Each structure stands twice: as structure tokens, then as C-alpha cells.
Amino acid sequence: MRKIKLLLSGLLLASLLQAQETFPVNGLADKRNGCYAFTHATIVQNAQNSLQNATLVIREGKIVAVGASVTVPQDAVVIDCKNKYIYPSFIDIYTDYGITTPQRQPFVFNYNAPAQLNSNTKGAYNWNQAIRPEVNAYQQFTADDAKAKTFRELGFGTVLTHVKDGIARGTGAVVLLGKDKDNLMLVKERASAHYSFNKGSSTQSYPSSLMGSIALLRQTYLDAQWYKNKPSTEGVNISLQAFNDNQNLPQIFEAEDKWNDVRADRIGDEFGVQYILKGGGNEYQRIKEMAATKAAFILSLNFPQAMDVEDPADARLVSLSDMKNWELAPTNPGALEKANIPFCLTTADLHDTKQFYTNLRKAFENGLSEAKALEALTKTPATLLGVYDKVGSLETGKLANFIITSDSVFSEKAVILQNWIQGAKYGVKEDAWNDIKGVYNLVLNSENGTSNYTLDVKNNNTANVIGKDTLTGKFSYDGKLVKLSFSATPAKKPMVAAIGGMNNGVGAQYRLSGTINGDTWNGLGEDTAGNRITWTVTFVRAAAPDTAKKKMTPHQQLGKVTYPFDGYGWEEAPKQENLLIKNATVWTNEKEGKLENTDVLVKDGKIAKVGKNLSDGSAKVIDATGKHVTAGIIDEHSHIAAMSINEGAQSVTSEVRIADNLNPEDINIYRQLSGGVTSSHILHGSANTIGGQTQLIKLRWGVDDEALKFKGADPFIKFALGENVKRTTSMANNRFPDTRMGVEEVLNDAFTRAKDYEREMKADPKTTRRDLELDALVEILNKKRFITCHSYVQSEITAAMRIGDKYGFTFNTFTHILEGYKVADKMKAHGSNASTFSDWWAYKTEVQDAIAYNAAIMYKVGLNVCINSDDAEMARRLNQEAGKTVKYGGVPEEDALKMVTLNPAKALHVDNKVGSIKAGKDADLVIWSDHPLSIYAKSEKTIVDGIVYFDREKDLEQRRKITAERTRLINKLQAEKRSGAPMRPAEPSYQVLLGCGDHSERGGLITIEQDDIETLNQ
Structure with a gap:
């Protein structure tokens, strides 16, 4: 007995200790450690297990028992959950x-505001x-x-x-x-x-x-x-x-x-x-x-x-x-x-x-x-x-977190009645706890006699009172009180003597209220004459099942996911094919030059043979009689297919990578394929002296961002000189540098730090802090990463090359380079390539000395000259831009074409793979309708790795499909409106076209995104 007393004392002490807390009580303590038993419920323990007619017991905020044969504790408050569901909250x-x-x-880039650097x-x-x-x-x-x-x-x-x-x-x-x-x-x-x-x-x-x-x-x-x-x-x-x-x-x-x-x-x-x-x-x-x-x-x-x-x-x-x-x-x-x-x-x-x-x-x-x-x-x-x-889930030992619902929780007719959290009840729609739907007998008693009606209860707020006719009235049940009022005379009928003789007047009105006790209801009321009434309701039968079928929306077939998710996307990506292009004028860009009536055989994504009268039974034949075939155009300077272009908040951001934010769904990939472009060099912008790492891509429309990348290509980085870097037009520039002299010193400082960092990493790689910014610069010093540099003015170009000579690296490519004709001999001695516009000039102070003969002069000095776009629209016409060098400077046609094919391939160190039509190279080809430098030439087929990514005939077919799909969806949206569904105003779809000077993905030229209805080169 003593042991039992000690045990009870220990339990009491434990209970008291458990009840203690650090908060003082101001008034009377009211600590309730309730025990509740929820019986006769459908208990959904988790997504896999449900228990029928089961019991859930909770105590002190936790589940202590759950199952179909649980003994209800004597001290439990029992809650009958018949016809109810219990789920984990x-x-x-x-x-x-x-x-x-x-x-x-709100983010608003303000070029004229000072930068917050720290x-x-x-x-x-x-x-x-x-x-x-x-x-x-x-x-x-x-x-x-x-x-x-x-x-x-x-x-x-x-x-x-x-x-x-x-x-x-x-x-x-x-x-x-x-x-x-x-x-x-x-x-x-x-x-x-x-x-x-x-x-x-x-x-x-x-x-x-x-x-x-x-x-x-x-x-x-x-x-x-x-x-x-x-x-x-x-x-x-x-x-x-x-x-x-x-x-x-x-x-x-x-x-x-x-x-x-x-x-x-x-x-x-x-x-x-x-x-x-x-x-x-x-x-x-x-x-x-x-x-x-x-x-x-x-x-x-x-x-x-x-x-x-x-x-x-x-x-x-x-x-x-x-x-x-x-x-x-x-x-x-x-x-x-x-x-x-x-x-x-x-x-x-x-x-x-x-x-x-x-x-x-x-x-x-x-x-x-x-x-x-x-x-x-x-x-x-x-x-x-x-x-x-x-x-x-609902398992012993877990917190008593559960909801009680009137039906399966995801059913449209389900109501969440209560939500219990840590054993505390929170009412949600408790008035719907009792399901009182059904047919009842309503009896009214007064001094004048008795009257009987049928009460057909639809839900807690709707019921019909039926005498000889269905009578109008109001009904409500809030879980506690029943309220009912109705007229003894049907609406729109002559007022006659009250039903059952209860009222000697005509058109009696009854107002009743009372309570529910199981299947029996009772209460008090009055009629319009002030006579007191007692009333009772007794259950007759359950409500008839609702046999009315829910009005279903006719099944409408959904559109298909395309890759990219765009009008011009593929339902199924095009496959690599063996192709035999017959009887074309082939511009090889090799020593063979331009070949008439020549065939090109493509196998396994590579150029297999170039010659006359070729045959291969495994190849699909393309008749190119009267057409021209060239290597795919390569854009050395582009800003398409990226979510952001500039990270201009600091002077040196060599740690950022265009590759990290490629956008493979940019419609400009497809548009530029329509202009014969097969590869693009996606550059960081020109907001800072040392910008971010670039990414060479192939225009494989429909692939993911990783598959866009030109595999095996040397890594490059973007540098910049001049007005953009020193923020000439900003009135509040506080970011160093502020002069062209400062730009030169930023380069000096950066590579001095890079050499020190490289030395420290070699001496103690474990404890030296890895610096992504300096890693990229060390790669330049070790000729593992190469520079393409935004440039205009001859003096700063010369200064940049001196920096390169000082630290032992080469400025691989000067892009824009509109004063290149002034320093072409120095560039050749330094080992640089030139990537320029054909005839841009006068769009800012730095380009006042630009001339349309720039490319031709640099070419004649012996530089490797490329014509680039730096513009999403111009890239679709790079063949025409190259043609301008024939007019301005008399560059031979084949050499002019090389400025947008082989020459950028050389500048980007991928001329062993692309840029010319030679056996063993990647099958990146364009079939043109006319002379490729002509303004009348259209790309009929653009092929990348032996895959036809653009076909002008299929493009026309695709436009018809786009029109049909747009029509279907517009009709569906209009049907949605007619159904009464909530709508929002139509909003134009925008596309941001980013360029060299644009800051953040929000910064570029904003255009209406008519990706799916754009008319391509005709």
C-alpha cells in the first residue's frame, strides 16, 4: 500500500511540475489539462490509412490513443463524431x-544615383x-x-x-x-x-x-x-x-x-x-x-x-x-x-x-x-x-493537431467544423456539426387546437414547410437554436381561415424557436394574433439522396507542352539526320573557295564529304539546285538568351558568369536561326572595367540551358574601356574609375592582386581564401581564359594592350573597335582580333571618328576581322552586314562572308569545329535562297549539328498552327468569362531585350512579346 501511495504521490508531483511555468498568475489559476475522446469517427491517420467507427483520445495536448477498439477513459469528455471525419491538421x-x-x-536602377558600395x-x-x-x-x-x-x-x-x-x-x-x-x-x-x-x-x-x-x-x-x-x-x-x-x-x-x-x-x-x-x-x-x-x-x-x-x-x-x-x-x-x-x-x-x-x-x-x-x-x-x-499524422504520442470535417475533406460538400491545435479546440463552422437534413413531422399546439405539417430540412439554413401546399418561410440552425417562421397560407393565394382552426383570423404567421435533442426538437412560438404556441418536431426519415447530376463542364482537351514553351516550340524535338545537300553553290571558306553544283554530305552531326555527285543511301536528300550553302553564321558579340547582362555595381566583377543565367527560351534564338545564325557569343555588358565571364552557345532551339553551351570551347571574359566604364553620363558617379586613366589603373590593380593571389594559393592552398573574382584573372594570366574587350578610342586601346604586355597576356579580341583603323598595326603586333560594326557611327561621343571603311582597312592590314551584331535584330541580317564591307572597301565576297563565319570562329578558338565547310567539322550549315551577301537572300534551312532547327516551309506551317491554337485559347478564355468566373484585364506580354549598357534583367528595351506571331525574314 505504501508503494502505491508513493507512486500516486510521484504522479501528482510530476503533474504539478508539468503544470508549472515561468509566467506569473495575476488572479485565479485556471490550468485545464483536458482529456477528450472523439468516438464513432472515420479517422484518416495519414494518406494511406483510414479507420472506420474509430476513437481518438487526447490528453494534455497529445494523442494518447487512436483505433477502432480504444477504451474511453473515465475522465474523458466524450464527443460523438458519428458521420464525421478526423484528419491530421x-x-x-x-x-x-x-x-x-x-x-x-521597388527596384529602380538609377544610373545617375551614387552607388552604395558598402x-x-x-x-x-x-x-x-x-x-x-x-x-x-x-x-x-x-x-x-x-x-x-x-x-x-x-x-x-x-x-x-x-x-x-x-x-x-x-x-x-x-x-x-x-x-x-x-x-x-x-x-x-x-x-x-x-x-x-x-x-x-x-x-x-x-x-x-x-x-x-x-x-x-x-x-x-x-x-x-x-x-x-x-x-x-x-x-x-x-x-x-x-x-x-x-x-x-x-x-x-x-x-x-x-x-x-x-x-x-x-x-x-x-x-x-x-x-x-x-x-x-x-x-x-x-x-x-x-x-x-x-x-x-x-x-x-x-x-x-x-x-x-x-x-x-x-x-x-x-x-x-x-x-x-x-x-x-x-x-x-x-x-x-x-x-x-x-x-x-x-x-x-x-x-x-x-x-x-x-x-x-x-x-x-x-x-x-x-x-x-x-x-x-x-x-x-x-x-x-x-x-x-x-x-x-494521427498517431499515439504526437501533438493533438487535427481537424474534424463533415465529409471527406476534399469533397466539395465538406465543411471544416473544428480545428484542434495542441489539444485546444478552435471552432470553424460548428453550426454545421449536426447534420439535420431529413424529413420531419412538425406539430403546433395552442389553446385553439393542433396543426400538423411536414418539415423538409435541406441544410442548416434551408427548409420547406409543407401543409396542403409548400409554404413560404425562413429557417436557420446555428448549432444551438432552431428558428422557423412561415405563413399558413401559400404565397399569391387568397387569405382564408387559418389551417387547423388554430387561429380564427386569416393568413396566420408563425414564429418559432427552440432546441434539438437527438431526433426530437421542441420549443415555443407565437402567431400573428399573439397566441402562445408549443411545438415539437419528430424525425420521420432521412433526406432522399441527391440524384441530380452536377452540371459538368464539357471536357476540353488541353494544349500540349512544347519545348520551348512558346508558339514556335517543339512538341517533339527535331532529330539529328544524315543529310545529302545536292547541287548547291557551296561557299567552303577553305582553299577550295566557292564550288558550283556541289554536294555536301552530313553524317552523325558532322560534315562527312564535300564534292560532286555524292550519294549515300542512309541520307535524306535535299535538292539545293540554284541555292547557296554556307557555314553557319557566328555572332561574336551578342546579348540574347540571357536573363541579365551587366553586373555593374563594382569595377571588377570577373566572378559573374553569363552561363549561370542563360535563357534557352529567348525567342531571339529562333529568330536568329531564321537569319542563318548557328552560334552566338553571349557577352557580359560594358558597365565596368572587368565584367563577367562570357558564354559561347549553339542555337539549339528547344534544349535546356546546359545543352545550349558550345562544348569544349575556350572560356572568355568581357572587359570594357571608355565612357560606359567611367560613367561619363552619370552626374553622381562615386564608383572608381572616373577617368580613362583610372580605367587603366583598375586593370593594373586587378592583375597585381591576381598575381599576389596566385602566389599565395600555390604557397598555402588550404588556408588561402578562395576568391572567384581573382580565380578568373589568374586564368587570364595563365592563358586559360581569353579577353574580348569593349573599345572605341585609339588611346585607350593602346593603353590596354600595354597592360596586357606588362602582365604577359593578350587582348584576344577588341569588339566595337570603331577607331581600329587608327591602331590596326599595333593590334596586329599585339596579336588581337577585331570584331566591329559594319557602319555604325555618331551614336555617342566616342564614335565620332567611326567610318564605314573601318573593317576593310583592318582587313587589309592583316587583322582577323569579324562583323558582329551587339543587337538582337541586327543578328538576323549579319550576312547583309558582312556584304557592306564589299561596298565599303572592296573586300572580296568570300572574305566578306568569312567575317561572319570563319573569322569569328578563329577569334573564338573554335575554327577547328565550325566556320567553314570541311569534312570532319560540325554540320552547322545554312541553305540560302540566293547569294548569301544579298539583301534578297533568305535562310531556307538552318542546320546545327546535323539537326534542322529552322525550316522556312515548316515555319509557315507552324504559323498556321499558332493561329489555330491562339483562336482555341481565346475562345476558351471567352467561355470562362461567360461562365461568370472572375477575370482580370488583358495584360500585354513583355520581353526585355538586353544590350551592352543595360543593368539587371529589368533594364533593357522593353518590347511587346509577340513571340508566337512574329513575322520572320520574308
């Missing part, structure tokens, strides 16, 4: 709930304001019941919250959505680490581009690894320490676009990190690439709202890709499910959270299963965050 993995939203200023953050933090890994959401979290209520009404009980600000954003916390003290709502303080490409509220100038954000994040990883050794040169860096401390947490990256998903994943792969990717809703457009990331995704249900395109003037400005995305975006979750890619669902990005279930059902209609949706809202987020032992 949902988890939203991507919120900023309970966090003060950072104040952001961080404004005070303390021992990172040098860049956008790197904020030391921020912890749990330290800022405050429960917000108004916002929590919005989540609870949707069925959520738990969220991950974080500060949505910066590139490295710190840690997130898992919190509950209850009303209790903030500390009791925290489930896991440091649950995740967060990243994005968006610098957020940072006012610091760097980074100002997508590739700058990527470079900054990459450098931060390297700096954090270096900081692990506590280098004395760094001292204390709170940010780098936090960055390292956060690496053992789940890593969540806000990508917000399918290509950013891929970009983020590549950073993760580089540093051994597997990100959880917050997608942008367009992942379905590149599902193969999404699967290759091996990532779990966070998907919003923020589907595009239909646009009002009734006015044809509005409709013509909306691109086909935008209309296709409206139609296909609801397929996104289903596409990931089909591809076996794990994902969570979030309310993030919804303009109105009330659209959550509406859009979820759209996803169901478009391929998402209910089981996967439930998993995406419960188990998957809990597992990813390491809290599945606490939430995410």
Missing part, C-alpha cells in the same frame, strides 16, 4: 506568419547586406491570431515561418497556429535554412543581376568554408559563423521559376547541398529537368487568373505562352506526382486564401490525386522539416 511549409514583413523599396548593417556581419544567415525567425516570431484564424479555417494547424528577405535569409521556425503564449507555439526553433536569388530589402548596389546573386551565394559558400579555420585576417564574422551553423538544417531555396529551380540545384550540387525548391508553378513545362534535380518541391496553388481577351485589340498583345500557361498551370502538381517528384503544397502567393480549395480542386481535375494532396499537406512537409514525430 495541415502543415504549410512556406510562410512568414508571425514575422514583420521587411520594408522593400553594407549599412552595423556590427561584425557579412560585407553584403543581402547575406543574412544570422537572422532567426523564432527570435522575431509573435503569434497573430487574426492571421492564424485564416490558416485554421483552411485546416492548417502548423506552419514553417521565416523572414522572406535576402539571398541568405537565416533560419525558419516550425510554429503552431494557436492562441497560447508565443513560447508554447514554437515546435522547432531552428527548423530550416532559407535562400533565394532576390536580394530583398538590401539597398547595397551589389548584386544588381541574377548572375551577381548567384556569384555572391557561391562566394559565400567558399568564404564560409574558409572561415571554419577561424582566420585571423577575418576576425569575427557573425554571418559566416551562422551560415556554417545552418548547414545541418533542411535547406530551402526560393527559386520561383523552372529555370531558377535548375540554377539553384546546380549551386547545391557544387557545394554538396540538396535544396528543397520553392517552385514557380511552371515546373510542368520542364518536368524532366525537375526530376533530375532530385529535389523535393514546394508548390503554390496560385494559378493564373483568366484574362479578358474579348477585345481583339487586347488579345493580340497577349502571347500564346501566357495563354497556354493559364490553361496548363493547374496541371503542375499532377505532373510532379506523375513523375514521382516529392512535393508540398502551400498557400504562399495566393492573392486570396479563399481560393485555396477552389484551386486545389482544379489541380484534382488536372491530374493530382487526393491521396497525394493529403500527403503534400501533412506527412511530406513534416518529414522534410524533421517534425514527423510531432505532427503530420
